[in-house]
Amino acid sequence: MSRKQPLLEKLSLRGIEIAPSQVYGGIRLVPLLRSHPRQDLRLQRRQYQEELGIVAVEGEMNHPEMAYFSYIPHGLVLSWGESATEAAFGTQLQGRDGKVLDYGCAKVRLMHRMAKRESRNSLRFLPLHLAMEGFLGMFFSGPAIAWQEYSHQALSQGLGSRGELLYSGGAVEGLEDALRVFEIHENQVGMLVFVADALASAFIVPNPQDYRALHRTLLEDFYGELIYQYGLLYDTPFPMDVTLEADKIQTLPELRKAVAELRSQWGKFPGFMATNLLQRELNSQRVYTAGPFGLQRFITELEPKGENHIGEAIISETGEIQYLKTYRLSAAQTRRVYLLSQLAKYDWNLEITARELGQTRDELALRLDKAGFGYLLKQNVLEVARKNLKKGRG
Amino acid sequence: MDAQWSQQVSQIERQDLVMFINACLSCTGQREFYSDNYGKGVSIDFLHDYILGNYRLLYARTLAAGINHFNRAQIILKLLATGRNTLPQHRQEEGALIAAALNQLPPQRAWKVLAEIRRRGINNRRSRAIVRDYLRSRRDLSFQAVKYRSKLRAVAIHNHLKLETELAAFLFEPTKIKAYQTEIFEYFRKAKYDREAIYALPLTIAEGFAAQHGIKREIFLDRIQEQMTPGEKLRLQKAANREKQEISLDLGQMPLTKLALYVLSLSRAERGDRMTLLDTALDTAARKTLQRSPMHLGRVATVLDCSYSTSGSSEKRRRPLGIALAAHYLLKAAAQEYRAFWTVPQTEALLVTPRGQTDLATPVLDALEWGADLIVIISDGWENDPPKGAAQVLEVYRQKFDPTRKTVIVHGNPVFDTDNFLLRALTPEIPTVGLRDAEDLPTLLGFARFAEGSAGLSELEAYLAARVRELLGESDQETGR
Numbered sequence: 001m002s003r004k005q006p007l008l009e010k011l012s013l014r015g016i017e018i019a020p021s022q023v024y025g026g027i028r029l030v031p032l033l034r035s036h037p038r039q040d041l042r043l044q045r046r047q048y049q050e051e052l053g054i055v056a057v058e059g060e061m062n063h064p065e066m067a068y069f070s071y072i073p074h075g076l077v078l079s080w081g082e083s084a085t086e087a088a089f090g091t092q093l094q095g096r097d098g099k100v101l102d103y104g105c106a107k108v109r110l111m112h113r114m115a116k117r118e119s120r121n122s123l124r125f126l127p128l129h130l131a132m133e134g135f136l137g138m139f140f141s142g143p144a145i146a147w148q149e150y151s152h153q154a155l156s157q158g159l160g161s162r163g164e165l166l167y168s169g170g171a172v173e174g175l176e177d178a179l180r181v182f183e184i185h186e187n188q189v190g191m192l193v194f195v196a197d198a199l200a201s202a203f204i205v206p207n208p209q210d211y212r213a214l215h216r217t218l219l220e221d222f223y224g225e226l227i228y229q230y231g232l233l234y235d236t237p238f239p240m241d242v243t244l245e246a247d248k249i250q251t252l253p254e255l256r257k258a259v260a261e262l263r264s265q266w267g268k269f270p271g272f273m274a275t276n277l278l279q280r281e282l283n284s285q286r287v288y289t290a291g292p293f294g295l296q297r298f299i300t301e302l303e304p305k306g307e308n309h310i311g312e313a314i315i316s317e318t319g320e321i322q323y324l325k326t327y328r329l330s331a332a333q334t335r336r337v338y339l340l341s342q343l344a345k346y347d348w349n350l351e352i353t354a355r356e357l358g359q360t361r362d363e364l365a366l367r368l369d370k371a372g373f374g375y376l377l378k379q380n381v382l383e384v385a386r387k388n389l390k391k392g393r394g
Numbered sequence: 395m396d397a398q399w400s401q402q403v404s405q406i407e408r409q410d411l412v413m414f415i416n417a418c419l420s421c422t423g424q425r426e427f428y429s430d431n432y433g434k435g436v437s438i439d440f441l442h443d444y445i446l447g448n449y450r451l452l453y454a455r456t457l458a459a460g461i462n463h464f465n466r467a468q469i470i471l472k473l474l475a476t477g478r479n480t481l482p483q484h485r486q487e488e489g490a491l492i493a494a495a496l497n498q499l500p501p502q503r504a505w506k507v508l509a510e511i512r513r514r515g516i517n518n519r520r521s522r523a524i525v526r527d528y529l530r531s532r533r534d535l536s537f538q539a540v541k542y543r544s545k546l547r548a549v550a551i552h553n554h555l556k557l558e559t560e561l562a563a564f565l566f567e568p569t570k571i572k573a574y575q576t577e578i579f580e581y582f583r584k585a586k587y588d589r590e591a592i593y594a595l596p597l598t599i600a601e602g603f604a605a606q607h608g609i610k611r612e613i614f615l616d617r618i619q620e621q622m623t624p625g626e627k628l629r630l631q632k633a634a635n636r637e638k639q640e641i642s643l644d645l646g647q648m649p650l651t652k653l654a655l656y657v658l659s660l661s662r663a664e665r666g667d668r669m670t671l672l673d674t675a676l677d678t679a680a681r682k683t684l685q686r687s688p689m690h691l692g693r694v695a696t697v698l699d700c701s702y703s704t705s706g707s708s709e710k711r712r713r714p715l716g717i718a719l720a721a722h723y724l725l726k727a728a729a730q731e732y733r734a735f736w737t738v739p740q741t742e743a744l745l746v747t748p749r750g751q752t753d754l755a756t757p758v759l760d761a762l763e764w765g766a767d768l769i770v771i772i773s774d775g776w777e778n779d780p781p782k783g784a785a786q787v788l789e790v791y792r793q794k795f796d797p798t799r800k801t802v803i804v805h806g807n808p809v810f811d812t813d814n815f816l817l818r819a820l821t822p823e824i825p826t827v828g829l830r831d832a833e834d835l836p837t838l839l840g841f842a843r844f845a846e847g848s849a850g851l852s853e854l855e856a857y858l859a860a861r862v863r864e865l866l867g868e869s870d871q872e873t874g875r
Binding site for chain 1: 427701702703749750751755756759762763778779780781782783786787789790791793794795
């Protein structure tokens with residue numbers, strides 16, 4: 001048994017080269033290249049036709065204690081080890097994955113676990129939904145001590161269910177066209193997607209053949225509200241040009257050298273634009289250990305006012321990223337998780353949390369209400385808070 | 395002040411015309427890799443109306459500038475529809491140009507134009523005369539009557555043509571005559587009852603009868619070969635091969651670009667097997683093109699784009715790549731010394747496939763280093779590895795190493811950019827010219843200096859006038875024969 005993979009603390013693009021970006025409309029796509037792809041790890045896409053997917057996160061599939069509901073257009077099948085290379089695309093029989101219920105108006109697929117082992121060396125997981133489920137579940141246990149401010153429902157049933165509104169890639173204006181006209185590099189294994197020069201997603205797979213097959217799945221992934229709105233608002237990215245320094249060039253070989261420099265500078269630049277993802281501290285959680293590879297999900301250290309990402313990654317024994325997919329949280333999502341994390345940190349005590357956040361208890365109560373968690377608090381707590389605030393103003 | 399003003403006006407006029415001719419060289423109103431066909435139609439239609447309204451004489455003269463068939467048809471229709479706006483002194487030239495251009499169109503396109511005249515409700519003395527003369531000049535009118543029967547009928551009705559008895563009967567009352575004197579009408583009459591008669595008809599007509607008689611496809615294709623045009627043979631080759639049968643095809647007879655597109659439609663393995671055959675065929679086609687419009691060039695380098703975007707669209711499958719391949723053969727045949735630089739380095743030009751990103755900077759540098767007299771870049775104008783790499787290389791080269799323009803550099807663009815009514819240029823330093831067929835390359839090289847902006851409006855007018863004389867002179871000879 002190989003030793004366990006270390007948990008990710010920071011994303012680094014070691015072993016991966018960034019190539020010049022391709023721009024179409026407001027979308028900037030930055031190809032990521034890998035010169036030495038691993039042959040013992042393959043990813044394959046599995047298409048789901050159903051309108052709704054229900055994933056039992058805990059307990060039996062038919063009696064889920066905790067379940068995740070979403071539209072899930074595709075899953076990924078990971079295979080590793082020697083035989084992974086032999087399985088060519090399209091030749092493998094697809095395993096039976098969960099159970100499909102047909103209600104006439106809609107079909108529903110019941111699935112067991114976000115990541116489920118299918119054979120000795122293959123694993124099915126649901127890309128991004130894995131990370132999203134972790135995100136939704138995080139800090140969502142509810143108060144452990146029966147503080148008197150909390151509503152009856154919150155105390156007896158926990159926080160109930162939690163939902164987030166997301167946009168599929170097809171709804172992001174221009175993304176479909178940009179992916180269609182994108183010219184894939186020979187040894188490309190991944191892509192950074194910028195919408196109006198905001199980092200929307202990072203996507204990396206183990207090797208170039210897999211990438212070509214999975215290129216269009218970026219359209220089936222989900223993106224946040226911010227990215228959707230940016231797609232509507234901007235049809236060009238920032239004008240950015242890197243120019244040759246014509247004064248210093250005297251001969252043709254010098255010109256050639258200058259072009260090579262230009263290319264590498266162009267490559268580094270989008271990397272710099274992605275520093276909010278690549279240089280951040282991560283909170284990681286191990287999901288599965290597959291031979292020498294580890295599947296984990298993560299969230300960047302929360303910055304309430306900044307850019308935050310969640311995602312999932314597969315790390316090899318040398319610490320190189322073999323698979324990566326990230327989602328950028330919208331501002332409202334960040335606010336919600338920040339509030340919950342702060343409450344959890346201080347044992348759900350409103351007084352202490354408010355003090356630590358530099359607010360009064362009333363202000364925090366109203367803030368919770370605004371973020372959509374008003375149902376947690378007793379009615380009178382909110383009413384008193386509103387009244388006090390009015391008086392203070394008056 | 396006045397001089398400056400008029401200079402500016404002529405500058406704008408020159409730009410307008412260059413833009414229009416460029417569009418006419420490349421745009422066919424079809425879907426492209428980067429844009430759809432609806433936008434294309436709207437865009438090119440607007441451009442036509444704009445030029446027609448402002449520069450009527452030059453608009454008509456564009457017919458002689460070697461533009462593609464689609465735009466030639468558009469110009470003919472628009473000129474015929476607005477005949478009353480012609481100045482009296484230009485009337486004769488315009489009429490001659492329209493007649494000559496119509497005569498030069500391939501028959502299927504010409505018939506479409508004539509039928510379109512009826513659809514658009516154009517009916518004036520000149521359009522009737524043009525139609526009448528066109529029909530009169532057809533030597534094989536009865537053959538065309540069979541092949542384009544509905545169109546000829548529409549044209550005859552719209553223009554009140556007096557037709558000879560048998561032709562009129564064939565078009566309007568086919569059962570009136572019991573046995574036709576004209577051979578092909580007789581075959582057409584018999585084809586309804588007689589299986590043998592259909593093999594004397596043109597392929598497209600015979601196909602319908604074959605279906606009626608329930609003749610097996612492979613037997614039909616085998617026996618109808620005599621009647622196929624070279625284009626039809628090329629088109630049906632693949633379908634026939636699927637049924638394991640040969641259609642004898644003289645590849646050397648094909649036009650160059652069509653042949654290149656056919657080669658690209660074959661799989662790489664097939665191309666590898668028939669390498670020498672295809673190579674010779676392309677070479678022969680290139681030499682034939684050169685016989686018609688000779689070019690004598692010295693040291694020539696081509697920079698050819700074979701990135702993913704050259705795969706074209708569902709309507710123009712691999713067209714940009716096909717043009718690059720055809721240009722490769724054409725320039726190879728025309729040059730004393732020749733080298734090709736592909737964006738993805740190739741060992742064999744014949745095995746090229748549209749794949750990967752566009753890195754134009756490296757091949758351009760290679761071509762410059764090799765020291766060519768003429769560099770022809772064939773690309774859709776999108777480059778992304780790095781963006782504007784080749785553009786900057788060319789700028790630095792023009793400004794620092796070659797300010798006297800000793801090396802001629804031309805960018806041929808097969809793709810029309812809908813949004814700007816323009817071809818996507820690499821850099822203003824080098825001229826960008828539209829290119830629909832590799833056969834147009836000689837015209838393109840002549841036209842490039844106007845696109846560059848070094849030559850003025852008067853020169854462009856003189857150039858067009860010379861082309862007009864050429865066209866009208868040629869057609870005079872033809873009718874004289």
